[in-house]
Amino acid sequence: MFFTRDRDFYKTLVKLAIPIALQNAVTFAVNFADNLMIGSLGDSAISGVYVGNQLQTLLQMFIGGIEGAILILAAQYWGKRDTVSIRKIVSIGVRFAVAIGALITLVAFLCPAQIMAIFTDDASVIEMGTPYVRIISLSYLFFCISQVMVASMRAVETAKIGLYVSFVALGVNVSLNYILIFGKLGLPALGVTGAAIATLISRIVEAAVMVVYVRFIDRKLKLCFGDLLKSDRQLTRDFIRYGMPIVGGQIVWSVNMMGQTMILGRFDAGVIAATSITGMLHNMMYIAMNGFSSAVGIITGKTVGAGRIDKIREYSRTTQVIFLGIGVLSGITVFLLRDPFISLYNASPEAIEYSRQFINVISVTIVGTCYQAACLFGLVKSGGDIAFVFKNDTIFVFLVVLPSAIIASYLGAPPWVVFACLKCDQILKCFVAVVKINRYNWMKNLTRESNT
Numbered sequence: 295m296f297f298t299r300d301r302d303f304y305k306t307l308v309k310l311a312i313p314i315a316l317q318n319a320v321t322f323a324v325n326f327a328d329n330l331m332i333g334s335l336g337d338s339a340i341s342g343v344y345v346g347n348q349l350q351t352l353l354q355m356f357i358g359g360i361e362g363a364i365l366i367l368a369a370q371y372w373g374k375r376d377t378v379s380i381r382k383i384v385s386i387g388v389r390f391a392v393a394i395g396a397l398i399t400l401v402a403f404l405c406p407a408q409i410m411a412i413f414t415d416d417a418s419v420i421e422m423g424t425p426y427v428r429i430i431s432l433s434y435l436f437f438c439i440s441q442v443m444v445a446s447m448r449a450v451e452t453a454k455i456g457l458y459v460s461f462v463a464l465g466v467n468v469s470l471n472y473i474l475i476f477g478k479l480g481l482p483a484l485g486v487t488g489a490a491i492a493t494l495i496s497r498i499v500e501a502a503v504m505v506v507y508v509r510f511i512d513r514k515l516k517l518c519f520g521d522l523l524k525s526d527r528q529l530t531r532d533f534i535r536y537g538m539p540i541v542g543g544q545i546v547w548s549v550n551m552m553g554q555t556m557i558l559g560r561f562d563a564g565v566i567a568a569t570s571i572t573g574m575l576h577n578m579m580y581i582a583m584n585g586f587s588s589a590v591g592i593i594t595g596k597t598v599g600a601g602r603i604d605k606i607r608e609y610s611r612t613t614q615v616i617f618l619g620i621g622v623l624s625g626i627t628v629f630l631l632r633d634p635f636i637s638l639y640n641a642s643p644e645a646i647e648y649s650r651q652f653i654n655v656i657s658v659t660i661v662g663t664c665y666q667a668a669c670l671f672g673l674v675k676s677g678g679d680i681a682f683v684f685k686n687d688t689i690f691v692f693l694v695v696l697p698s699a700i701i702a703s704y705l706g707a708p709p710w711v712v713f714a715c716l717k718c719d720q721i722l723k724c725f726v727a728v729v730k731i732n733r734y735n736w737m738k739n740l741t742r743e744s745n746t
Contacts, residue, residue: 297615298608306451307589313453315585317444320460322577324496327468330638331475332489339486340641341566342422344573345413346486348555349402349427353434355548356394356541360387361445363537366676368449369592370741373599377450379741381517382526384446386533388439389522395438402431413552414559419566422486429490433497440497443504448592450514459503467496536740539684540675546684550691554716557699558709565709567641568648572713575635576656579624583617583664590672598677599741606737610673614665614731621664629657651710655717662721669727678738686726690719 332339364387368380402409406427410420444456473479474488484491508517558569590613597605632653636646675683699715730736 298605298612300605300608303593303605303609303612306593307586310448310451310453310589310592311586313457313585314448314588315582317453317457317460318581318584320457320464322574322581324460324464324467326574326578327464327471331471332486335475335485338416338418338422338563340570340639341414341416341419341563342410343426343486343489344566344570345410345419345555345559346406346423346426346430348413348552349398349409350430350434350437351551352548353395353398353437355544355551356398357391357438357441359537359541359544360391360394361441362540362544362671362675363387363533364442364445365449365588365591366540366595366678366680367532367536367740368446369595369676370599370678370739372450373596373601374741376741377515379526379529380446380449381515381521382524382529383533384442384515384517385522385524386526386530387442387445390533390537391438391442392435395435399431399434402427402434406431413555414566416559416563416566419563426486426490429487430493433494436494436497436501440501440504443501443508446508446515446517447512448588449595451592451596452512452514453589455504455507455512459500459507462503463496463500466499467492470495532740536680539680543684543687546688546691550695553691553696554699557696557703557712557716560703561709562644564642564644565648567639567645568652568709569713571636571639571641571645571649572652572656575628575631575653576660579628579660580663583620583624583668586616586620587668587672590668591676594673594676598737598739601739603737606673606677607734610669610731610734613673614669614728617665617668618661620668621661624664625657625661628653628660632657648709651708652713655710655714659714659717659720662724666720666723666727669731670723673731674727674736677736678740679736682730682736686723690723694722695719 332343364383368383371377371379371383406424407420409427410423414420440459444459447453447455470492471489473481474484474492475486476488477483508515509519555569558565590609593609594606597609632650636649636653639645639649641649670683670686695716695718698718699712702712702715
């Protein structure tokens with residue numbers, strides 16, 4: 295039987311997935327508004343912001359690893375209703391996130407032009423991106439705080455607050471984008487600098503709302519500021535032990551993303567702009583999948599923590615079928631939306647043609663992305679076998695993806711071939727995922743009996 299008869303699985307899946315997916319949709323809308331408004335300024339502006347956001351991508355990977363550690367550990371303790379341990383886990387995550395955010399902020403603020411030069415040698419792109427990086431770096435700490443708070447709420451099945459906060463950020467960011475980029479209400483037109491200022495302000499508001507909610511409104515964790523100063527050696531060791539493979543996997547993925555930017559950044563601005571446009575469409579289609587994947591991860595962690603291993607087998611079969619179906623639908627939709635989506639941008643003819651080619655590629659690879667990424671995170675990683683996903687990603691990135699793209703680029707292959715090499719792992723990982731998931735050797739309870 296492919297589908298579980300447990301109605302609670304479907305109810306919980308929908309209950310968690312919808313607000314998470316909607317939050318992702320709102321976050322995407324913020325990024326898309328930035329991208330679209332900046333896109334009206336031309337290829338160099340699009341490319342400058344895209345390259346300038348690579349440190350943000352690196353930060354997101356680190357914070358994503360910390361979020362993952364919080365979600366996996368806290369969700370399993372939530373299965374035991376051990377909120378004392380969850381508060382300690384969240385506090386550990388906050389400290390790590392603030393330390394990383396402060397470090398990356400310092401580097402970005404002091405060396406924006408040097409960072410841009412790592413990814414591209416196009417002078418116009420560097421010129422556009424340098425002031426953007428310096429200002430946007432000031433938002434990193436606020437981003438770290440808000441994301442860790444959102445993860446802590448998701449772990450205890452309070453997913454809606456992330457959605458509400460994202461709506462607030464959307465309103466602030468889009469309004470300020472319009473005013474500051476184009477110079478409305480009597481203010482000067484600041485272009486990409488205006489976009490950076492708008493993002494900074496929206497991140498501050500986002501963090502403030504999350505802190506107020508977690509401290510004064512939430513009734514599940516009842517997290518206090520004093521909790522952030524408390525430490526627990528055992529849980530810290532657990533956080534590092536189980537969190538390091540997650541963070542390591544995110545680092546590998548960030549190296550992959552930056553490597554892709556460096557490889558494609560050696561082409562002209564049209565290719566970089568096309569990469570940005572294609573990435574926005576891909577992220578738009580990824581929204582629903584990511585919401586359901588996160589929901590599956592929370593359900594898996596909670597179920598394993600509660601010791602209901604028999605249910606996990608049912609849930610895993612159902613999950614595989616659901617995400618294969620989402621993948622096929624996503625691929626068809628991407629292909630059909632290709633030309634209407636590209637037409638939203640004021641891009642050059644070269645960038646438009648490259649975008650068409652790149653989108654053709656992701657209309658195929660997104661099928662694999664939906665299946666393997668969702669199943670490996672939602673089941674294998676959240677089920678406790680964290681190290682496997684890290685090892686799998688490392689092998690594919692450093693032995694398949696980057697080497698094949700570098701070779702193709704060196705041999706003078708067209709940009710779309712190089713782009714296809716950078717996305718080939720999304721299909722290849724499916725074969726690994728099928729075997730791993732159906733062996734059922736990934737279910738591991740990571741909780742301790744007593745952490746009071």
